[in-house]
Each structure stands twice: as structure tokens, then as C-alpha cells.
Amino acid sequence: MLRKKLALKTATALAAGLFALAGVTAAAAQDVIKLGSITTLEGPFATGGQDAYRAMEMALEEVDYTIDGKKIEWIRESSNAQADVALARARKLIEQDNVDIIVGPLSGAEGIALRDYSRTLDGKTIVNGSSGAADTTLRDASPNFFRFSTEGTQWMAGLGNHVYKDMNVEHVALVAADYAFPYAQAMGFMLEYCEAGGAVTKLWSPLNTTDFGSIIANIPSDAGAIVLIQGGTDALAFLTQYAEAGGDLPIIGGSITADQTLLSARGPHQRLMEGMLAAGPIADLNEDPMWVEWVAAYRERFPDGFDSPSIHAFNYYTNTKAVLLALDEVDGDLSDGQKAFQAALAKVEFKNPMGANVRLDENRQAISDIFLTRIVDDGGTLRTQAFGKTEGVTQTMGMDREAFLALGAPSRDNPDCPPAN
DSSP: OHHHHHHHHHHHHHHHHHHHHHHHHHHHHHTEEEEEEEEEOSSTTHHHHHHHHHHHHHHHHHTTTEETTEEEEEEEEEEOSOHHHHHHHHHHHHHTSOOSEEEOOOSHHHHHHHHHHHTTOSSOEEEOOSOOOTHHHHSSOOTTEEBOSOOHHHHTTTHHHIIIIISOOOEEEEEEESSHHHHHHHHHHHHHHHHHTOEEEEEEEOTTOOOOHHHHHTSOTTOOEEEEEOOHHHHHHHHHHHHHTTOOSOEEEOTTTSSHHHHTSOSTTHHHHTTOEEEESOOSBOOOHHHHHHHHHHHHHOTTSOSSOOHHHHHHHHHHHHHHHHHHHTTTOOTGGGHHHHHHHHHOOEEOTTSOEEEEOTTSBEEEEEEEEEEEEETTEEEEEEEEEEEEEOTTTTSOHHHHHTTOOOOSSSSOOOOOO
């Protein structure tokens, strides 16, 4: 009998100890914020993805991986710019790593996939990385997908008018990759350019194209410039082959074309890049003190990085910064299904590293400034220099939302200019 009582006491004490230990473990878990991230470390945008993670490190190091006493555990994942791969990585972060928040992805179709996935999640939040497809937030927006970076359509604000009215180019050849982000960039350019009277010949190529011979052969003889909406190795391949073919038309770059991921590469393409015009949220040469300080910090932290942070670094930093500001606003408390955190995210307003104000619209999409840029030789190094700015660009390019939506989603065929004469 005594032996049975001792066994019962021992079992009771053990159970109590285990319960107390479970309580300590649960309390400890609440003191950790799990931040997942996805960027492209394979495929055509790999160098931009590497730079994106440099910038995230900078943002997290600024707060010492801590918000209001809670440690931030950062779990990184990689994709290859394909939507199915990005979705698989996101599922792994949510279902296996149990992250609270995801920052990512990098490319347009990936962003739409994660937007759709976010709608199925309860008590989780996805904040964009650098993906710039318009429809990620413009149509069928998800209540727990936020984007503090502007998107591809916005990034072209002012460029179409400049090419037609200031450069007097009446017909351009559009050489673009055939997926969601370039569609958005083409729309942003063509809305202004076609309205001004310009004509566009479209030449599309699949992502990861290596041979642009047929595209180069089909550039119209009366085109006054090439609008190149390609990035990474695709842009490098086109420019190299066009330069080797003796091409000499002015190049108007998409926002990911006139970027450090391409400017830092060496080769015959550089002959075509000096003087290239583009538009976007970032410029290497910008006198704003915030930018000067941020670039200096980037160079000191990553001496083996780019000469100046890439557009992907800029966007990932901006989105990560928003997450940290909102977490601080709620004292790192992600209970209540993250309702307070998401409400704080929706109201966050701050300046990005370019010194531009950032705020969200009703679809949780950034409104911010866009810069016209020119590539210049700055002491032997090619850099983008801002020479114009459009302030507070909305996702509807200043149009009434219903009127803009009536234009239809950007695609290979939308919008279209009247044919060239």
C-alpha cells in the first residue's frame, strides 16, 4: 500500500513538473517572433536576391534582432523566380517552421502566388519583398498581404512622357520578358507614351532566354529607341548580343534593367548602358541625407556587395522596416490572431532610404515617389543619377480607381498603342 502511495506521489509530482516546464516553454515561445523570408537565390535574379538578404540583415541588425524584449528568429528560404517554388517555400515556413510573418518574394508571379496563399492563412501575415506585379494588390487584394514597396506600373511614372515629349521619339521597340512584372512596367510606360502619340512594337521573350538573335532581327528599322524591360542574366544576354551585333539605338531601361545587378557586370553591354534612361523608386546618386547615410552603412557592412544597393535590397529593406515599425507599435504582441499588428501595419507611415515618404492605400499598397534616372560614368563607375521626380505616385497612376480598373489587367496585349505608320 505504501509503495502504491509513493508511486502515486511520484507520478503527481512528475506531472506537475512537466506541466510547469510546458508553461515555461510556452512563455519562452511567446518571447520569440519568428520571421520567415523568401528571395530568389537561383536563376536569373540570384544576385539581386543575395543583395535583398544583405539589406534585411541591415534592418534586423539596426534593432539587434529584438523588439520590446522579444527576440526575432530569422528563417531564410530561397526560390528561383517561379511561382510554384515560392509557394512551396512559403508553405514550408508556415507549416513546418511555424513563422509568424513572411517577408517576400522577389519576382512578380511569385508575389501573386503568395498573395493567394496568404488569403488561406489565419493569424499570419505576408509582407512583400520586391515583387512588382500590379495585380498582386490592385485586384482581389488579400487582407493579410502588405506591400510597402511601389510596383512595376508605378515605377514607370514620368518616363513615357519624357521619351515622347523631351526625347522626341515617336516609335519604340519594346523588348520585354513575358510574365506579370514586365506587363505592369509596359503598362506604366505605355499609358503615358501612347496618350502622347507614340507607337510601340512589342517583342516578348520567355524568362531565362539566352539567345535574343530573333528578337534583335525583328527590331523595326524606324524605331527611335528600345524600351528594355528585362533584368538579371536575361538583360545582360540581350544587351551583350545587341552590342556585338553593332546595335546603337538608345536604350530606355525598365526599373530592374538600370540596376546594380547589371551595372556591376563587365562586358560589351556597358557601351549601351551609359546614358540609359529609366525610372523607378531608387537612384544610386541622390543627395538626400538619408540615402547618403544608408549607402555608406551598406558599403561598410558589405564591402564585397555592390557599389550601391540594388533595387531588390532597397525594396526588401523598406518592407522589413515597415514590419519592425509595426511590431514596435504593438510591443511585439502577435496574439489576437495578429489583428492589432495588421492594423498597425496598415497605418505605418515612414521615409524609405531614398528619403521618400511611404504610406499605404486601402489595398495595403504603397504610395511613394518615383524618380527619373540616367546612367552616368561617375569616376569610372556606372551609376544611376536622379534627374526628375514624381511625388506620391498611386497604384492607379493618379486616375480614379474605377476608371483605372476599367482599363483591364496588364498583359501581353493590354495596353496597346495605335500601330506605327
